[in-house]
Amino acid sequence: MFRPLLKYDYDFMAARRVGRFGFKDSEISKLGGKLKAFNKKHKADKNNPDLSFCRLPYDRDSVKQISKLARRLRRKFKNLVVVGIGGSDLGAKAIYQALAGDFANLKSNRGKNLKVYFTGDTVDPEPMADLLKILNLKETVFYIVSKSGETIEPLSVFLYLRQKVIKKVGYKKHSDHFIITTNFEKGALFEITEKEEYLIAEHYAGGGRFSVLSVNGLLPAACAGFEISDLLAGARAMAKNAKRNNQWKNLPFFFASLQYLAYKKRKQSISVLMPYAYYLRNFAFWFRQLWGESLANEFNLKNKKVNLGLTPIAALGPTDQHSQIQLYNEGPHDKIITFIKVGSFLNNFKVPKYKDSAAIYLAGHKFKEILNIEQRATAVSLMKNKRPNGTIILPELNEYYLGQLFYFFEMAALYLGELLEIDVFNQPGVEQSKKYMYGLLGKEGYEKDKKEINNF
Structure with missing residues (x-):
């Protein structure tokens, strides 16, 4: 049975929509020259434990x-x-x-x-x-x-x-x-x-x-x-897409390219993931760790001190329309927002009519329709304020598309690390606090760390 890939709507990430805060086609084409080399490198390095x-x-x-x-x-x-x-x-x-x-x-x-x-x-x-x-x-x-x-x-x-x-x-x-x-x-x-x-x-x-x-x-x-088995089948479908050497067709690379251009060209260092599916809340937290630990390094691959990193934000629609959208619309131009939208839900409810009420306009609308309207309204309002945003569209939320989604972001992180010229598998920044904890808890071999932290 044929099952399509998830889709990525990037229209509101483009300069034609958000002006100088968005990407130009020529920028993607330029980055595309690196894709074939990246894929060749990953294939040659297939036995690397980090790429397992x-x-x-x-x-x-x-x-x-x-x-x-x-x-x-x-x-x-x-x-x-x-x-x-x-x-x-x-x-x-x-x-x-x-x-x-x-x-x-x-x-x-x-x-x-x-x-x-x-x-x-x-x-x-x-x-x-x-x-x-x-x-x-x-x-x-x-x-x-x-x-x-x-x-x-x-x-x-x-x-x-x-x-x-x-x-x-x-x-x-x-x-x-x-x-x-x-x-x-x-x-x-x-x-x-x-x-x-x-x-x-x-x-x-x-x-x-x-x-x-x-x-x-x-x-x-x-x-x-x-x-x-369906989780892995979905991941395989995305893995097949990630082998493509066309920068417009390879979805993880294209997504990574937009993140890279936003960070390096326009100083948009905050990446917001905002699913409009309540049960993808924990997925956003998973993304937060993937982005936060993989895409922040003191040194690049040439051992040059760069202190670069993208700050991930786990948000939730429509909940955070009422807590964060004011910041996203009128705050600093330092963010890019990615929505996740689900095409089909297992359940759907209709708002009943309540006569002679100001709420009459809601009558007959289904919950899914309202949810999609909220996402669309948020995306358009951000675009009108020159805030770049894109939308990942899942046909439905099941094992197959969840597998696609996980692998999409894993490969996007890998490609983004390549573009930034950093090691996405290295995280030395978490080690010192561990050493202090071991020292304070009395673990053998960490006496020096205990002495050091007790000086503060």
Whole structure:
């Protein structure tokens, strides 16, 4: 069955619409000369672990293994709790919310599919206490994800949950309640996993923020009953598009080119993602990490100090029409906005008529129609104020188009890094704060960092 690609409407990004704040066709054509070289480089470097995310859409063997494991877990448990932070859980959260919504865990008719919960992204004790109040630990399996195996938040939460499960089911049975994804070489989590003989699924070779289509995102999705093969099929469709050497037809490259021109030519350093689909809220947070950690570097590939970076904003339409649009319309000309619009929803409701009321104009309009009108009105008002904005259009919100969307942004980040001449897989800026935390918590080898931070 033929399924089209998502679309990107860039009309309001163009100079013919927003004047000097928009792109010119000649600028795209000039950048297009680099596309073939980029694609050739990526193909030649295909065994680079950092680029292993490009191989994930084709990993059908993993789909079979993950599906088999998920079926086993669904027979034995009722709940899955993902314990992770950042790239270890943002993708899985985005998938679950997009496909299950916000209230799936309140339904009693989940069938054999597991209810999926998320923790480990904070050591604030209150959310943990609330989660434990609603979980039956005997019916719960915990999926611990940390590539390094040393990340403080999920490691702390894991150790606490392990103790709670042991008290509930006993030491001999507790290992059945834990599945670990980490590296196979080092780290506290790996050491504990080997000692306790927990089931381990190796973290894929690349970084966490590019891991959504690996076991990190696919196992929770499969446990929830989603078609993970469709997620990868959608990603493959976008991967095929990303192999094109035409700058106007390669959607991720074209999107990256507009972001690059906005940043380098017009000093538009803030990139706003604003879905007009309520259940894509967590997708916007996933995007925020991808953009924020991948596209900010002190040094470029020539080791020249550049301190460049695009600041990502996760917004939501129409909610943030009432909190941010004033800023976007009349504030500094330092932003580009990307909307996400969904063509078809599973449900649609009609506003009923209330006679003799000022609200009579709403009568008969369907919710989807109103949502689309709000998005269109916002886009046009921004354009009229010379604020560049584009719209990604998904035919519908399902596994296939979600897979396309994830891969679209991953490849766009890769292309944008190439254009900016930075390493999108390097993030040294997060390391120093970790060293200070290790020192203050008493980890061996970080005494110097403890002494340094205590001087402030």
